[in-house]
Amino acid sequence: MFYICSMLSYTEENYLKALLKLSFQNEDKPEAGTNEMAAYLGVKPATATDMLKKLKEKELVTYKKYGKILLTETGKQNGIAILRKHRLWETFLYEKLDFSWDEVHEVAEQLEHIQSAKLVDKLEEFLNFPEFDPHGDPIPKANGEIPSIDKVLLSELKEDELCKVVAVKDTSTVFLQYLEKLSITIGTAIKVLERIDFDGSLSIQIADEEPRNVSMKFAESLFVKR
Amino acid sequence: MFYICSMLSYTEENYLKALLKLSFQNEDKPEAGTNEMAAYLGVKPATATDMLKKLKEKELVTYKKYGKILLTETGKQNGIAILRKHRLWETFLYEKLDFSWDEVHEVAEQLEHIQSAKLVDKLEEFLNFPEFDPHGDPIPKANGEIPSIDKVLLSELKEDELCKVVAVKDTSTVFLQYLEKLSITIGTAIKVLERIDFDGSLSIQIADEEPRNVSMKFAESLFVKR
DNA sequence: TATATTTGTTAGACTAATCTAACTTTTATA
DNA sequence: TATAAAAGTTAGATTAGTCTAACAAATATA
Numbered sequence A, B: 001m002f003y004i005c006s007m008l009s010y011t012e013e014n015y016l017k018a019l020l021k022l023s024f025q026n027e028d029k030p031e032a033g034t035n036e037m038a039a040y041l042g043v044k045p046a047t048a049t050d051m052l053k054k055l056k057e058k059e060l061v062t063y064k065k066y067g068k069i070l071l072t073e074t075g076k077q078n079g080i081a082i083l084r085k086h087r088l089w090e091t092f093l094y095e096k097l098d099f100s101w102d103e104v105h106e107v108a109e110q111l112e113h114i115q116s117a118k119l120v121d122k123l124e125e126f127l128n129f130p131e132f133d134p135h136g137d138p139i140p141k142a143n144g145e146i147p148s149i150d151k152v153l154l155s156e157l158k159e160d161e162l163c164k165v166v167a168v169k170d171t172s173t174v175f176l177q178y179l180e181k182l183s184i185t186i187g188t189a190i191k192v193l194e195r196i197d198f199d200g201s202l203s204i205q206i207a208d209e210e211p212r213n214v215s216m217k218f219a220e221s222l223f224v225k226r
Numbered sequence C: 001t002a003t004a005t006t007t008g009t010t011a012g013a014c015t016a017a018t019c020t021a022a023c024t025t026t027t028a029t030a
Numbered sequence D: 001t002a003t004a005a006a007a008g009t010t011a012g013a014t015t016a017g018t019c020t021a022a023c024a025a026a027t028a029t030a
Helices: A012-027 A033-043 A043-055 A073-095 A105-109 A117-126 A174-179 B010-025 B033-042 B045-057 B073-095 B104-111 B118-124 B173-181
Strands: A162-168 A189-195 A202-206 A213-214 A221-225 B164-169 B189-195 B202-206 B210-212 B222-225
Touching: A012 A033, A012 A073, A033 A043, A073 A105, A162 A174, A189 B010, A213 B173, B010 B033, B010 B045, B010 B073, B033 B045, B073 B104, B073 B118, B164 B173
Parallel strands: none
Antiparallel strands: A162 A189, A162 A221, A189 A202, A202 A213, B164 B189, B164 B222, B189 B202, B202 B210
């Protein structure tokens, strides 16, 4: 039962991670299409086709011509290992090196490809076995387990409900910087004061501040816990 | 006066670093030959020739057919920037993640290629602006300056001289593990008790321990300060 | 100094990852 | 259901880094 193969290229690792992320996005059916993959990775569909054939050869994905792509168990475990590294490095950058919320991703994209089992495990220990990264996403354990947490979108709450921010759904720089401007971070308390049916926007109270209105798009980008 | 170009490939960076290291080795004339480079990098001479042409195009080295290779000022500054990253990461691994003396190099070889000016500077700050890495080698500053230190080889000392270990010349695993076995680390005090002319070996006292004999090869692999 | 040895270069080929352009299959829709 | 649109594939080319084998230049040595 040894799933993690270390002889993957930088690029192969990225394809596996992309596939894993896409499978999280479409929870019900964790498959992806060639164009979807290509768009996600910023390459042309032709390129993705070639790579997918290669990953199939290595038994990391199941795939046949014109069909959907699915990770095999081995492919999934390898993807999870990369995600684990990514999120541990993000946590390191944020907590130890004072990187801001929106700066960590880009550097972690590079760091996640460093090959050293010892490094990952020591880093995890150094960070005190964190369960969630700076964006609130769960950090897979060494055995591949992924911590889970109850969370709903802010947009799902009813009037007068109280909650705490647990994660961001949208990790774009522009959204993260907006959150920073609003002093919203993981753990911030929010109360829904009013729901505006007209456009789906919400009037909310952030911590103890003055009420403020946020758009439906905003409310659909933030995960909270009731 | 901006020397550091960030558009260097992983491989190009390695060639620059190798050239820099070779130039330290032959202090008097900091040039290198094609075969020397190739051997150092573990590639064939033909490969090195191609790469050197490319580096010449980019004005990182001066080089002409059948001639010696020399770093330009830009090439040197880029090499120093990589060395800086390498040694800072080694320090991080050793001090914060409990890696041993002989484990840090391999992982730092990978980490040194991460591209992020902010990361390097923040890491340096996090480590409290160390001047020397775990092997006692100087860590270049952000401006390219390299801290210097008085050091001589243990083999140069006379009988009855006292010294402290400041760096290792040989960083091979087998030597580092031997040092660990002898409880020698940076800062350890050593007294030369006797020089054996026959084979250049020394009788030394390490800290407060019992006298012990070490070979000439050993004494020529350790840097100390009187 | 003539020749052998060492050092370095060139030419041609390979692999991984990418592209474009043309083609094929699947799916959606009129 | 016929056809247009979307999705996916193939073929052929490109680039970076590497190799081997054959060759050329420089250096060492008899």
